[in-house]
Amino acid sequence: MTTPDYLEQVVISNRRRRPGVAASASAGSRERNFTATATVWAGLDALSALVAGIVAFRIRLEGTMPLRESLWTRLTMDAPMLSLIYLCVFTVYFVLFMRFYGLYRPGDNHSGLHEQRMTIQATLTAGLLLCGTLYVLHAYEVSRLVVLYTVLLTTVLVMMRRGMWRKVRQRQFLQGLETRNVLIVGDGRVAHALKNHLEALPHMGFRFKGFVTLDTDEDGELGPHVIGGITNCVSLARTLFVDEIYFSTPADKDTVIGVVEDARALGIDVRVVPDLYDGLAWNAPVEFIGQFPTIPLHRGDFPRGAFMAKRVIDVLLSASALLVLSPLLLVIAVLVRLDSSGSVFYGAERIGRKGRVFRCYKFRSMVANADKMKAEIEHLNQRKDVLFKIENDPRVTNFGKRLRKYSLDELPQFFNVLKGDMSLVGPRPPLASEVAKYDIAHLRRLDVLPGMTGLWQVEARQDPSFDSYISLDTAYVENWSLILDARILARTISVVLQGTGA
Numbered sequence: 143m144t145t146p147d148y149l150e151q152v153v154i155s156n157r158r159r160r161p162g163v164a165a166s167a168s169a170g171s172r173e174r175n176f177t178a179t180a181t182v183w184a185g186l187d188a189l190s191a192l193v194a195g196i197v198a199f200r201i202r203l204e205g206t207m208p209l210r211e212s213l214w215t216r217l218t219m220d221a222p223m224l225s226l227i228y229l230c231v232f233t234v235y236f237v238l239f240m241r242f243y244g245l246y247r248p249g250d251n252h253s254g255l256h257e258q259r260m261t262i263q264a265t266l267t268a269g270l271l272l273c274g275t276l277y278v279l280h281a282y283e284v285s286r287l288v289v290l291y292t293v294l295l296t297t298v299l300v301m302m303r304r305g306m307w308r309k310v311r312q313r314q315f316l317q318g319l320e321t322r323n324v325l326i327v328g329d330g331r332v333a334h335a336l337k338n339h340l341e342a343l344p345h346m347g348f349r350f351k352g353f354v355t356l357d358t359d360e361d362g363e364l365g366p367h368v369i370g371g372i373t374n375c376v377s378l379a380r381t382l383f384v385d386e387i388y389f390s391t392p393a394d395k396d397t398v399i400g401v402v403e404d405a406r407a408l409g410i411d412v413r414v415v416p417d418l419y420d421g422l423a424w425n426a427p428v429e430f431i432g433q434f435p436t437i438p439l440h441r442g443d444f445p446r447g448a449f450m451a452k453r454v455i456d457v458l459l460s461a462s463a464l465l466v467l468s469p470l471l472l473v474i475a476v477l478v479r480l481d482s483s484g485s486v487f488y489g490a491e492r493i494g495r496k497g498r499v500f501r502c503y504k505f506r507s508m509v510a511n512a513d514k515m516k517a518e519i520e521h522l523n524q525r526k527d528v529l530f531k532i533e534n535d536p537r538v539t540n541f542g543k544r545l546r547k548y549s550l551d552e553l554p555q556f557f558n559v560l561k562g563d564m565s566l567v568g569p570r571p572p573l574a575s576e577v578a579k580y581d582i583a584h585l586r587r588l589d590v591l592p593g594m595t596g597l598w599q600v601e602a603r604q605d606p607s608f609d610s611y612i613s614l615d616t617a618y619v620e621n622w623s624l625i626l627d628a629r630i631l632a633r634t635i636s637v638v639l640q641g642t643g644a
Contacts, residue, residue: 179246179450180241180246180247182450183245183246184237184240184241184246186303187236187237187240187300188233188236188237190296190299190300190303191229191232191233191236191237191292191296191300192229192230192233193295193299194291194292194295194296194298194299195229195232195233195288195292195295195296196229197291197295198288198289198291198292198295199288201291228272228275228276228281228284229292231272231275232268232269232272232289232292235267235268235271235272236264236265236268236296238268239263239264239265239267239268240261240264242264243260243263243264244260245257245260245261245264254305254308257304257308258301258304258305261297261300261301261304262297262301265293265296265297265300266293266297268293269289269290269292269293272289273286273289276289311347312345312346312347314347315344315345315346315347316344316345318498319498319562320347321347321348321349322347322348322349322385322386323348323349323351323382323383323384323385323386323496324340324348324349324350324351324384324385324386324387324388325351325352325353325354325375325378325379325382325384325386325387325388326350326352326353326354326387326388326390327353327354327356327372327375327387327388327389327390327391327393327401328353328354328355328356328389328390328391329353329355329367329368330390330391332390332391332415333353333390333391336388336390336415337350337353337367348386350367351369351382351384352367352368352369352370352378352382353367353368353369354368354369354370354371354372354375354378355368355370355371355372356371356372356391356393356397357371369382372393372397372401375387375401376401376404376405376408376410377582379405379408379410380408380410380582380585381582381585382497383496383497383585383588383589384410385410385411386410386411386412386413387401387405387410387411387412387413388413388414388415389412389413389414389415390415398412398414409589448623448624451624452565452624452627453562453565455566455624455627456559456565456566457559457560459566460556460557460559460560460566461560463556464556464557464560467553470550470553471553471554474505474545474550474553475505477541478505478506478507478541478542478545481539481540481541481542482506482509482510482539482541482542483510484506484509484510485506485510486505486506487503487504487505487506487554488503488504488505488506488507488508489501489502489503489504490502490504490513490573491573491574492571492572492573492574492592493571493572493573493574493576493577493588494563494564494571494588494591494592495588495589495590495591495592496588496589497577497588498563499574500558500561500563500564500571501563502555502558502563502564502571503554503555503557503558504551504552504554504555505545505550505551505552505553505554506539506542506551507538507539507541507542507543507545507546507551508535508537508538508539508542509537509539512537515537519535519536519537548638548639549638552594555594556594558594559594562591563591563592564591564592564593564594565590565591565592565593565594566593566594566595566627566631567593567594567595567596567626567627567630567631568590568591568592568593568596568618569587569588569590569592569593569596569598569615569618569619570592570593570596570598570599570615571592572592583616584612586616586619586620587612587615587616587619589619590618590619590622595630595631595634596614596615596618596630597614597615597617597618597626597630598610598611598614598615599630599634599637600630600633600634600637601614
């Protein structure tokens with residue numbers, strides 16, 4: 143059984159080995175750094191409260207003034223400015239209690255019912271505290287009916303908005319998008335119970351990848367769904383694009399610390415699943431995955447808010463590009479069809495984020511049976527190791543050479559960006575045959591969405607070295623920012639105009 147002292151030792155060890163980075167929340171601490179995502183949610187909640195308050199004023203004032211008067215006139219003439227000030231006070235109370243009840247933490251781990259219940263509790267508490275504030279300050283001119291309307295409308299608006307967002311997320315999970323892959327250490331009763339629980343709740347976005355046994359002797363017969371031993375736990379997790387490792391059985395302290403250290407380097411979360419509640423310390427940071435209690439030993443710092451902004455930019459820019467370039471796309475489609483027989487578009491299965499297979503689209507720039515001819519010209523490959531590239535590829539059509547020179551053959555990938563399979567900026571999507579030759583370290587480039595352009599395309603497009611290809615993509619993943627994306631997009635325009643494509 144995992145004891146409280148044991149958990150504390152693991153946490154202390156994490157802090158000692160990597161100062162300045164908390165492996166998990168300290169015991170008894172309910173505070174978390176206010177991330178960009180949490181700031182966005184707090185802003186939306188504050189806006190909902192302000193809108194609810196204004197609507198409450200309008201309902202209260204309905205019939206007391208002519209409808210021809212503006213809303214601002216109706217508010218300022220009949221309702222004292224003090225009421226507006228206390229509306230802002232309620233908004234502050236509301237946001238603080240929403241944070242206190244944990245509603246700005248990642249919400250995929252708990253149920254929608256729990257979130258709605260906490261939302262009601264936070265709104266009512268903020269409303270009661272506002273009433274207490276009005277009573278203490280003798281603010282009798284503030285209508286209590288307006289306060290009641292504000293509380294009710296705020297509750298409805300926030301619950302509707304959060305409910306719709308959760309439905310969107312669950313639809314993504316059921317489609318296999320943005321899911322979190324899970325590896326469970328141990329294959330006993332608790333491990334199988336956790337596996338069954340996760341598989342019974344596919345809408346929560348967790349995908350079971352296998353069990354890892356604590357038995358270091360892997361020569362014996364492995365049980366069902368057991369994929370290896372604890373000695374290669376993290377390497378297995380990297381290969382399977384695992385996001386979280388769960389310890390479902392007691393393990394040696396040094397073993398757990400070693401897994402946590404290796405997992406941190408790869409950005410993998412580590413949790414302990416205790417098999418009895420009695421063993422938990424009163425101040426242990428317990429989080430529930432569905433109905434399962436877990437204790438996080440390490441949580442990766444994923445910039446969810448920044449990636450949300452990246453997705454919004456992708457959608458806006460790709461939709462705008464398709465609209466503006468639609469005449470050019472039509473002309474290219476006609477010329478491709480006139481130049482050679484075959485379909486206008488070429489679709490190939492590529493490997494996306496976390497190993498997800500998707501169909502990547504291009505304008506066809508080769509002859510119709512180009513894939514079947516690849517084996518015949520394998521000896522002409524000018525790239526090293528994994529990559530395949532021929533400067534004067536005999537399969538490329540006459541018009542295809544012009545398309546490739548200015549990268550116009552890749553314009554249909556704007557549709558892949560809209561679908562969410564790709565991003566405007568990121569590592570290029572590899573073929574399955576290329577990924578099969580990757581080392582474990584190379585899989586790092588699959589941690590993000592593949593892109594139409596990337597750091598390698600603008601820095602070393604003509605470099606045949608596979609090491610350069612991997613190192614630049616890895617550097618992009620590890621140093622990603624919206625500013626870096628903007629710089630790469632700006633450089634891409636210059637590279638395309640220069641006609642440096644293959």
